[in-house]
Amino acid sequence: MHAASFNKMNATSIQPPYLLFLGNVHDSIDAKTATGVCAWRPERCAGQLRLGSCGVDLDLPDLTIPQAAASGVRTLVIDLALPGGELSHDWINLIAEALSSGLDVASGLHSKISDIRTLREAARKSGSRIIEIRNVDRAFPVASYRKRTGKRLLTVGTDCSVGKMYTALALEREMKATGWLADFRATGQTGILIAGSGIPVDAVVSDFVAGAAETLSPDNEDLHWDVIEGQGSLFHPSYSGVSLSLLHGAQPDAIVLCHEAGRTVNSDFINLPLPELEECAELNLCMARMVNPDVLLTGISLNTSALSEPEAQECLRDVSNRLAVPAIDPFRTGVGEILAVLP
Amino acid sequence: MHAASFNKMNATSIQPPYLLFLGNVHDSIDAKTATGVCAWRPERCAGQLRLGSCGVDLDLPDLTIPQAAASGVRTLVIDLALPGGELSHDWINLIAEALSSGLDVASGLHSKISDIRTLREAARKSGSRIIEIRNVDRAFPVASYRKRTGKRLLTVGTDCSVGKMYTALALEREMKATGWLADFRATGQTGILIAGSGIPVDAVVSDFVAGAAETLSPDNEDLHWDVIEGQGSLFHPSYSGVSLSLLHGAQPDAIVLCHEAGRTVNSDFINLPLPELEECAELNLCMARMVNPDVLLTGISLNTSALSEPEAQECLRDVSNRLAVPAIDPFRTGVGEILAVLP
Numbered sequence: 001m002h003a004a005s006f007n008k009m010n011a012t013s014i015q016p017p018y019l020l021f022l023g024n025v026h027d028s029i030d031a032k033t034a035t036g037v038c039a040w041r042p043e044r045c046a047g048q049l050r051l052g053s054c055g056v057d058l059d060l061p062d063l064t065i066p067q068a069a070a071s072g073v074r075t076l077v078i079d080l081a082l083p084g085g086e087l088s089h090d091w092i093n094l095i096a097e098a099l100s101s102g103l104d105v106a107s108g109l110h111s112k113i114s115d116i117r118t119l120r121e122a123a124r125k126s127g128s129r130i131i132e133i134r135n136v137d138r139a140f141p142v143a144s145y146r147k148r149t150g151k152r153l154l155t156v157g158t159d160c161s162v163g164k165m166y167t168a169l170a171l172e173r174e175m176k177a178t179g180w181l182a183d184f185r186a187t188g189q190t191g192i193l194i195a196g197s198g199i200p201v202d203a204v205v206s207d208f209v210a211g212a213a214e215t216l217s218p219d220n221e222d223l224h225w226d227v228i229e230g231q232g233s234l235f236h237p238s239y240s241g242v243s244l245s246l247l248h249g250a251q252p253d254a255i256v257l258c259h260e261a262g263r264t265v266n267s268d269f270i271n272l273p274l275p276e277l278e279e280c281a282e283l284n285l286c287m288a289r290m291v292n293p294d295v296l297l298t299g300i301s302l303n304t305s306a307l308s309e310p311e312a313q314e315c316l317r318d319v320s321n322r323l324a325v326p327a328i329d330p331f332r333t334g335v336g337e338i339l340a341v342l343p
Numbered sequence: 344m345h346a347a348s349f350n351k352m353n354a355t356s357i358q359p360p361y362l363l364f365l366g367n368v369h370d371s372i373d374a375k376t377a378t379g380v381c382a383w384r385p386e387r388c389a390g391q392l393r394l395g396s397c398g399v400d401l402d403l404p405d406l407t408i409p410q411a412a413a414s415g416v417r418t419l420v421i422d423l424a425l426p427g428g429e430l431s432h433d434w435i436n437l438i439a440e441a442l443s444s445g446l447d448v449a450s451g452l453h454s455k456i457s458d459i460r461t462l463r464e465a466a467r468k469s470g471s472r473i474i475e476i477r478n479v480d481r482a483f484p485v486a487s488y489r490k491r492t493g494k495r496l497l498t499v500g501t502d503c504s505v506g507k508m509y510t511a512l513a514l515e516r517e518m519k520a521t522g523w524l525a526d527f528r529a530t531g532q533t534g535i536l537i538a539g540s541g542i543p544v545d546a547v548v549s550d551f552v553a554g555a556a557e558t559l560s561p562d563n564e565d566l567h568w569d570v571i572e573g574q575g576s577l578f579h580p581s582y583s584g585v586s587l588s589l590l591h592g593a594q595p596d597a598i599v600l601c602h603e604a605g606r607t608v609n610s611d612f613i614n615l616p617l618p619e620l621e622e623c624a625e626l627n628l629c630m631a632r633m634v635n636p637d638v639l640l641t642g643i644s645l646n647t648s649a650l651s652e653p654e655a656q657e658c659l660r661d662v663s664n665r666l667a668v669p670a671i672d673p674f675r676t677g678v679g680e681i682l683a684v685l686p
Binding site (some may be wrong): 142143144147201202203204205206207209211234235237238239240241242243244245246248251267269272283286287289291338 | 409485486487488544545546547548549550553554563577578580581582584585586587588589591592611612615626630633634665
């Protein structure tokens with residue numbers, strides 16, 4: 001299978017129903033992608049495949065590969081923290097069995113499973129696809145700065161892992177429930193498996209990230225919202241460039257700032273204080289105005305899971321007063337207040 | 344020749360003396376890399392190779408491949424705007440001859456010349472190296488945010504093509520002439536051919552650009568200056584992420600802001616006004632302070648080539664008064680004033 005074929009694969013969607021491979025992971029942290037897919041898109045998930053010592057149960061039917069193939073499963077999804085960092089022979093055999101049975105395999109593993117000849121050949125023989133979610137072989141254009149039709153909301157953050165994907169998914173769900181036209185646009189591997197398509201922007205060559213963000217969120221109907229999953233933070237020195245490219249390519253009409261209540265220092269660098277919410281909002285708005293002068297801050301999304309209910313309510317009230325926009329915890333309060341203030 | 348061998352090649356330096364291939368280009372714009380190398384590093388350039396209708400003369404000896412090989416040339420440098428966008432058979436034959444004669448070939452062409460089997464085999468047989476300057480197959484780490492020893496200056500800009508490379512080279516030259524320890528650190532292909540090494544940061548996968556900038560500018564002696572070539576602009580929506588990653592990885596102690604006097608709109612987008620110098624300086628400082636609170640704006644470098652001498656002097660005085668730092672035109676006034684205010 002040539003590089004060119006993989007290019008096309010990255011561009012196409014990941015077909016449900018999924019069989020979620022859990023291997024023998026011990027806790028749900030190691031299977032957080034499968035957990036996320038199952039939580040946000042239960043309708044895409046037909047079953048789980050667990051091995052002997054697996055300590056995780058997603059409350060899905062346990063299916064073998066033949067059972068999955070017989071019941072119409074289209075894709076085996078593998079996105080786990082690997083024990084020892086390497087694929088074992090047992091796992092390779094299972095993946096080969098899935099490919100030979102006609103299932104696509106969508107892999108979020110660090111190493112390319114298509115580099116393994118057995119798997120490449122199994123795919124070739126059956127016509128199945130190997131989809132490497134972390135890898136981007138597609139070419140994207142340099143960003144055009146062209147204004148697109150339709151509306152765009154981007155979630156941004158004070159740091160990594162503060163709820164940017166969760167908030168975007170909650171917003172899309174609420175918009176659809178309210179009868180709005182909306183699409184979650186995935187920029188990371190868990191989001192891509194949830195949505196069934198997307199672009200892992202941090203794997204794109206730097207010159208083309210803003211162009212990839214434009215590609216991800218094309219012209220649409222005037223009232224349609226693209227809810228774009230943010231990445232990193234303008235204040236995270238390792239990933240700030242990815243965040244800025246995404247902001248400039250997205251040209252958002254609305255920004256929702258995400259933060260974990262109580263976190264005061266960068267998750268990777270304990271000697272780097274996080275910015276105040278006001279400072280973070282202002283810098284994101286300043287940068288976003290370069291590409292869309294009408295951009296608005298439309299909400300603060302706080303992960304208040306470390307707080308008691310009264311503490312959380314007080315925190316949300318305080319933040320909402322300080323920043324003069326709705327402050328919500330998508331898990332605790334829902335996101336309805338944000339929809340009410342969108343342009 | 345495997346991908347792995349090319350990785351190593353990208354990491355190693357490009358060996359002088361160079362033979363600069365000019366093919367049959369008509370004007371110096373199409374040969375701007377060769378012109379730049381010849382202007383900044385005449386000591387690296389042993390000759391030029393011109394074909395029949397070539398309209399450019401770098402005032403170097405015209406050498407054939409055998410003459411170049413006999414006189415000790417180490418590398419044939421090819422970085423031209425290609426007529427028709429494709430390598431002609433004549434050129435391929437010449438490149439093969441160079442490789443077979445033991446010369447390395449450093450190519451800045453868009454397409455990989457190592458994809459051409461004849462050339463790959465010629466290199467393999469003679470042990471010569473094909474160095475693809477635009478391509479980065481090396482892996483870089485995620486930025487560590489670790490403070491390095493030594494000092495760093497980064498040139499930043501209001502836009503693309505405003506003199507960031509030129510200014511950095513002029514600063515390095517002046518520092519060395521003054522007896523300082525200094526190294527120009529190249530981040531684009533012309534700079535890499537001039538310096539003989541560097542990293543084309545816009546070709547690095549976005550997650551690793553800040554890490555590449557850290558790699559490019561490692562620990563050094565306390566009084567040593569790395570003069571890092573900036574790329575793009577925080578205000579250029581297509582490339583802003585590259586600029587920010589470079590800023591955050593460089594952790595500069597000093598910033599020099601480059602601009603073309605009189606340019607009011609973005610070079611790629613006529614409907615996008617350029618920022619005021621004050622605004623551009625402040626945003627770069629704000630971003631740089633996240634990784635180095637002591638960063639200083641130490642000068643404005645203006646390309647005043649469109650102005651008369653009195654106009655240029657007035658413009659430089661005005662800008663210097665407004666921003667309270669030296670304002671220079673490296674071509675017209677030199678960069679000495681900036682050295683005088685460096686920390």
